Amino acid sequence: MDALDQRISQAFDGKVVRKDLVHRIKKGTNVPTFVLEFLLARYCASDDEAEITAGMEAVLETLQDNYVRPNEANKAQSVVATKGKHRFIDKVHVNYVEKDRRHWAALENFDSRKVAISEKFYRDNDRLLQGGLWCEVTIAYNEIEDDDYAFYIEDLRPIQLSRFSYDQYCEGRDEFSRDDWMDVVLRSVGLEPIKLTQRVKMHFIARLLPLVEPNFNFIELGPRGTGKSYFFSEFSPYSTLISGGQATKATLFYNNQRKKIGLVGFWDTVAFDEVGGIKVKDPDTIQIMKDFMANGRFSRGVEVIADASMAFVGNLDLSVQQIVNSEVYDLFQPLPKEFDLAVMDRFAFYLPGWEMPKNSSEFLTNNYGFITDYLAEAFHYQMKHTNRYEEVSKRIRLGSAVEGRDEKGIKKTVSALIKILHPSAPPSDEEFTEYVAYAVECRRRVKEQMNKRKTDDEFARINLSYFDTNGREVVVYCPESKNADATQEPLRKNIHNPEAATDLPDVYTQDEQAPEMEVAKVKSIQPVATEAGPIMLQDTPQEQHFTIYYGDTGHSYESIVGPYLIAAKVVEIEDPYIRATHQVQNFVRFCEAVLKVSTVRKIVLTTSYDEDTDIKELSERLQELKQSLIELDVELEVKINENLHDREIRIDNGWIIKIGRGLDFFQKPDSWFGIGVTDLTLRKCLETKVDIYTK
Incomplete structure (x- = not known):
């Protein structure tokens, strides 16, 4: 123990643990950090290496015998029924069921929602009624057949803190300087502060901000492997991490059918991992998100107020220097297209994830830090019961550019x-x-x-x-x-009609304003209107008739069809040769190109087959594609026409595209490990004519 270890152990006796022991066990077990730390505090509360080794074995044995894994629920229930009772480590919720006029316990991994529980347990442990509590719990089997429950709780011992004293926490903090306290917090999340610069220390502290400040909108984008999501998935039981997938207003905010508030009403922090992969199908979701991020309230038939902070983490695929010196890209590049400027303006804080070190054992601490649950409980208390905003407002003076x-x-x-x-x-x-x-x-x-x-x-x-x-x-x-x-000093795009405003310069030709950078020349940009009004800025598509020559490169389905999909909802393709493996793969690539236009909701394929076609295999492949499109809210309809000969693509906005060879106009690669295998713009083509015209 170094000097800081001794001081924290003295000031917070019984609330600290050696963090290297957590790392050693965590690598081989998928158990919440605070469960491991509870067991380590019980069995490894010593500096003697022999006692620690024996304690580690006891921890692993306890996990083997008592920790219930979700896929072993049936086995665990059978053990109780056979033995009469057994001790488990599981998360216990207690709910009052109005219909039964009594409380029932629900165990998450044991997978039972109707376990009898004595009043003394939830009276002495408030958090059983407020989101649940990880416990050592003895489950017994009920032998009375007339009762409407099979199991009851005979004994219960909380693993997480059942009560927390903020005054004691503050008294302990007074024993440390600011820099020492920062080191204590960093060691508590498993990092060794000696290995970090002061600025990087601040970055790691900043990752904790959404856990203490209500309605704090946080974003961190950076390289992979820097531990962006750990703070929200492992550090606090009061935060939840949504990993990609679909974000719906019912899940996040309010379910009108169930009359029940969503995640923002149950968690201190709702974090989105891999934010670039979020799928937002309902525009109302973004509008409600804007309202909530602005002031912590929204309306969906009822007025809802909640304190949850929102955190967004994701990956940057380009180097930061490329982005900041580019006129095209910005540091919000990975965000979904639905995240417009109004959403971005609500971010209070953008952490520069590119300055964070990659995960490495050299940055892990071997010293003492708070038991994770203790510090998380302190942060939860501060989120709900402390307000330092007025104190800051009285001291701070900001410049005139601050809006x-x-x-x-x-x-x-x-x-x-x-x-x-x-x-x-x-x-x-x-x-x-x-x-x-x-x-x-x-x-x-x-x-x-x-x-x-x-x-x-x-x-x-x-x-x-x-x-x-x-x-x-x-x-x-x-x-x-x-x-x-x-x-x-970013260049401004000319969004006006060049004929109507000839005095406005073409901003893309002012190369001298962007040193050390080649500025791409682009066509004039004009608004495109539909029946529903202007929807996007896009080069105005024109009729075209051209030939792709043998050996040409630079062509793809996206480059040919993409400009003509504005406001399209249905795309129909007739091609008799979607049979062989490579032809079906071509069709999949075509669908991917179409999906980049968010308005498309249906793709219709009309094709045919001959006597050599494996109909069963073809059907299975198209069915797999159909299912994957359904998940993206796009319908695929497949029709068979034995007399089909022509090849054409019809779009419901009026455009018709005829490619002489259909989708199969690419040469077979010389090697399946060469350039052009995955990027079609780099693959050589066969000769074919392309005609694009309107009805």
């Missing part, structure tokens, strides 16, 4: 940092100034990206600043973009 949402985001960030690092007393002026500068930087990162996307000057006031204790105004920059002209 309404900038100010709110900056103040909430500083408030959250103070909650974590100064729970019991205000920070010094020097510390407060440090937090303000950091908060301004991370809000500026949001505003810079919005300014790159906007065609006018709505978000152009990016030089956010604050006044230090000497009254001097300090403009804060983001280190990655400070010298990037493409971010600091």
Whole structure:
């Protein structure tokens, strides 16, 4: 134990654990961190290596005998029925059932929703009634056949904290300096602060901000393997992580059918992993999300108010220097297209994930830190019962470029940092100034990206600043973009009709404004209108008749068909040769190209087969494709026409595309491990004519 270990063990006796032991067991078991730490605190509360080794074996044996895995529920129930009773480690919820006029316990992994429980257990442990509690629980079998339940709880011992004293937590914090307390928090999440710079320490602390500040909107984008999602999946039992998939208003916000609030009403933090993979099918979901992110309330027939913070984490596939020096890309590039500027403007904080170190054992600590559940409980208490926003508002002075949402985001960030690092007393002026500068930087990162996307000057006031204790105004920059002209002074796209506004220059020809970067020349951009009104900016498609010559490259289904799918809902393709494996694969690639236009809801394939076609195999392949399209809310209809000879693609917006060879106009690759196998634009073509015209 080093000096910090000794101090934390003395100030928080019984609430700390050696973190390296957690790492050693965690690698081989899929058990919540706080369950492991509970067992380690019981069996490995020693500095003697022999006792620790024996304790580790006892922990593993306990997990083997008592931890219920979800796929072993039936076996666990059978053990109780056979032996009469057995002790398990499981999460226990207690619910009052109005119809039965009594309380029932529900065990998650044991998979029983109707377990009898004595009043003393949920009276002494409040959290059983408020989201559930991990416990060591002895389940007994009920031999009385007339009773309407098979199991009852004979004994229960909480693994998580059943009660928490915030006053004791604050008293313990007073024994440490700010820097020492920061190290204690970092060790509690398993990191060794000695290996980290002060700035990276702040980044790791910042990942905890959504756990302490209500309605705090946080985003972190960066490389893979930096542990972005760990803080929301493992650190706190009060946060939930949504991994990709579909985000619906019923799941997230309110289910009108069940009259029940969604995830934002049950969790302190709702985090979205791999945010770029989120599928949002209902536009109302985004509108409700905007309302909730703005003020913590929304209406779906009933007015709902909730405190949950929202965190979004994802991966950047391009280097940061490429992005900040690009006129085309911005640091919000991975976000789904449904996340418009209004959503982005609600982000209080953008953590630069590219500055975080990759996960490595060299950064893990071998020292003591808080039992995870204890620190998570402290953060939960602060989320629900403490407010430092007014304290921040009285001390902070921001510059004139700071607008309404900038100010709110900056103040909430500083408030959250103070909650974590100064729970019991205000920070010094020097510390407060440090937090303000950091908060301004991370809000500026949001505003810079919005300014790159906007065609006018709505978000152009990016030089956010604050006044230090000497009254001097300090403009804060983001280190990655400070010298990037493409971010600091982005070129504005000309959205006007060139004939109607000939005095406006073509912004894409001003190469001198973007040094060290080749600016692509593009056609003039015009609004495209449909019956429902303007929907997007797109090059106006024209009729075309051209030939793809043998050996040509640069062609794909997306480049040929894509420009003509504006506002399309139904795409019909007639091609008699969708039979062989490579032909079906071509059709799959065609469907992928069509899916990049979000309005398409149906694809109709008309094809044929001959006597050599394996009809069963073809049917199975098309059925698999049909099922995968259904998951994306697109219907595939397959028709068979034995007399089919022509090949054409008909789009319900009026365009007809005829490719002489149908979809099969690519040469077979010389090698299936060569260039052009997956990217069709790089694959050589066969000669064919293409005619594109309207009805």
